[in-house]
Amino acid sequence: MKLPDGPRIPNWLHTIQLIVRPFEFFDKLAQQYGDAFTIGDRNNSPTVYLSHPQAIKEIFSAAPNLFESRQITEVETVVGKYSLVVTDGEFHQRQRRLLIPPFHGERMRTYGQLIRDITQQVMAKWTIGEAFSVRLAMQEITLRVMLQAVFGLHQGLRYEQLRELLCSFLDTISSTLKASLLFIPALRWDLGPWSPWGKFVRLQKQIDQLLYSEIQERRQSMDYERTDILTLLLMARDEDGQPMTDVELRDQLMTLLFAGHDTTASTLTSALHSIHYHPQVKSKLESEIDTIGIDTDPNLASKLPYLNAVCQETLRLYPVIAHTNPRHLKAPLEIMGYQFDPGTTLIVLSYLTHQREDLYPQPRQFKPERFLERQFAPYEYLPFGGGHRGCIGMAFAQFEMKLVLATILSGWQLALVEQRPIKLVRHTTTYAPPSSLEMVVTAQRQSQKVLSTV
Numbered sequence: 001m002k003l004p005d006g007p008r009i010p011n012w013l014h015t016i017q018l019i020v021r022p023f024e025f026f027d028k029l030a031q032q033y034g035d036a037f038t039i040g041d042r043n044n045s046p047t048v049y050l051s052h053p054q055a056i057k058e059i060f061s062a063a064p065n066l067f068e069s070r071q072i073t074e075v076e077t078v079v080g081k082y083s084l085v086v087t088d089g090e091f092h093q094r095q096r097r098l099l100i101p102p103f104h105g106e107r108m109r110t111y112g113q114l115i116r117d118i119t120q121q122v123m124a125k126w127t128i129g130e131a132f133s134v135r136l137a138m139q140e141i142t143l144r145v146m147l148q149a150v151f152g153l154h155q156g157l158r159y160e161q162l163r164e165l166l167c168s169f170l171d172t173i174s175s176t177l178k179a180s181l182l183f184i185p186a187l188r189w190d191l192g193p194w195s196p197w198g199k200f201v202r203l204q205k206q207i208d209q210l211l212y213s214e215i216q217e218r219r220q221s222m223d224y225e226r227t228d229i230l231t232l233l234l235m236a237r238d239e240d241g242q243p244m245t246d247v248e249l250r251d252q253l254m255t256l257l258f259a260g261h262d263t264t265a266s267t268l269t270s271a272l273h274s275i276h277y278h279p280q281v282k283s284k285l286e287s288e289i290d291t292i293g294i295d296t297d298p299n300l301a302s303k304l305p306y307l308n309a310v311c312q313e314t315l316r317l318y319p320v321i322a323h324t325n326p327r328h329l330k331a332p333l334e335i336m337g338y339q340f341d342p343g344t345t346l347i348v349l350s351y352l353t354h355q356r357e358d359l360y361p362q363p364r365q366f367k368p369e370r371f372l373e374r375q376f377a378p379y380e381y382l383p384f385g386g387g388h389r390g391c392i393g394m395a396f397a398q399f400e401m402k403l404v405l406a407t408i409l410s411g412w413q414l415a416l417v418e419q420r421p422i423k424l425v426r427h428t429t430t431y432a433p434p435s436s437l438e439m440v441v442t443a444q445r446q447s448q449k450v451l452s453t454v
């Protein structure tokens with residue numbers, strides 16, 4: 001086996017660096033070893049990080065059956081063993097075929113009005129002169145949108161309960177410290193509702209009860225006209241004509257709720273920060289958004305080129321996920337002249353690809369124009385990963401981001417409470433701007449008159 005060079009550090013030190021200072025750690029490794037490096041015991045399941053576009057192209061186009069996900073147990077603890085994120089083979093591909101369509105094309109566009117309505121409802125709580133936590137506001141919007149897309153639930157007791165419980169549940173794993181307390185098996189002691197593990201299992205049980213009740217009720221009175229994802233999953237049959245079990249359904253629902261809202265909320269937060277940190281970006285964006293008028297089809301916002309470029313640049317510079325999920329090799333594979341044996345873990349380090357000077361000149365700068373001047377290939381620009389495990393919510397997340405930003409910017413004038421750069425922090429299994437990032441509403445914009453009548 002021919003592996004790329006890399007630091008000879010013990011696994012535990014690697015893990016600590018990844019948790020505490022991931023981006024600095026990757027920057028340092030890139031300086032020393034370039035766009036491919038190996039970490040861990042080279043003779044026993046090494047992990048190889050790759051960020052060269054050619055390597056990414058080869059990995060994304062390799063046959064899916066060469067890999068298995070063997071996901072870390074913490075992910076499985078949250079989303080369950082049937083989740084799309086942890087399954088492999090035909091089951092995984094079948095679930096993907098089922099879940100991708102509702103998040104694309106015409107089905108996705110039916111959520112346009114809803115996204116605008118929910119954004120306006122959350123904005124309506126803002127008061128001029130009052131500061132608010134951007135991340136919490138964005139989380140509220142994206143969670144409400146996801147609950148509607150997944151369950152068709154927009155109002156009602158179960159919806160409100162689910163929303164509150166999911167927020168508390170996410171909070172139990174929001175920081176590195178909280179997550180470590182939960183995911184180190186030796187620390188999983190249920191010492192009552194105030195202990196970290198005790199709180200986690202109780203919340204999980206309450207959420208499961210609500211999910212299973214919803215599944216039961218829907219099974220009993222099936223409404224084939226509904227377009228939400230739960231209905232779709234309830235109607236699905238495998239090749240033997242069997243429907244999904246309740247546990248399988250629960251795991252996919254939990255996956256979508258977990259993967260589908262926090263990531264978008266964090267990226268929206270970074271986008272709002274960047275827009276207001278760079279006044280020229282803000283005024284250019286406002287001029288573009290004003291051209292469509294707010295009382296028109298909400299989906300028009302998704303076609304605005306500069307807004308699209310702002311979202312893409314935000315995803316590049318502020319990655320909520322720094323690399324793809326690990327791909328564990330089941331068979332030998334050659335990538336860019338390296339020979340990898342079965343047991344090797346390959347990780348595409350998109351963060352470093354997005355920092356390449358040859359692709360993104362002055363990579364540390366926020367320059368949306370680069371996305372207007374050049375088209376990037378899927379192995380040069382990959383905030384959503386790619387290949388057989390690429391993000392199923394890619395189109396939906398970008399659509400949602402554009403609509404939320406257009407709605408906010410056409411309705412309100414906002415300002416950062418503190419005019420300083422942001423640094424992403426660890427948040428659940430992702431990275432996010434700190435929840436202490438605040439903005440203040442300075443005025444309503446003209447077009448808000450139209451908004452308030454909706």
Ligand code: HEM
Binds near residue numbers: 260386
């Ligand atoms: C800004 C928002 C988002 C970002 C940056 C993001 C990014 C990613 C990345 C990097 C992966 C791993 C891809 C790979 O290993 O190649 C992924 C996987 C996944 N994402 Fe997203 N995502 C976002 C939003 C969403 C949304 C809205 C949904 C739900 C509709 C979603 C559902 C999933 C699922 C289910 C997977 C696992 C796919 C699989 O293993 O087959 N994500 N996402």
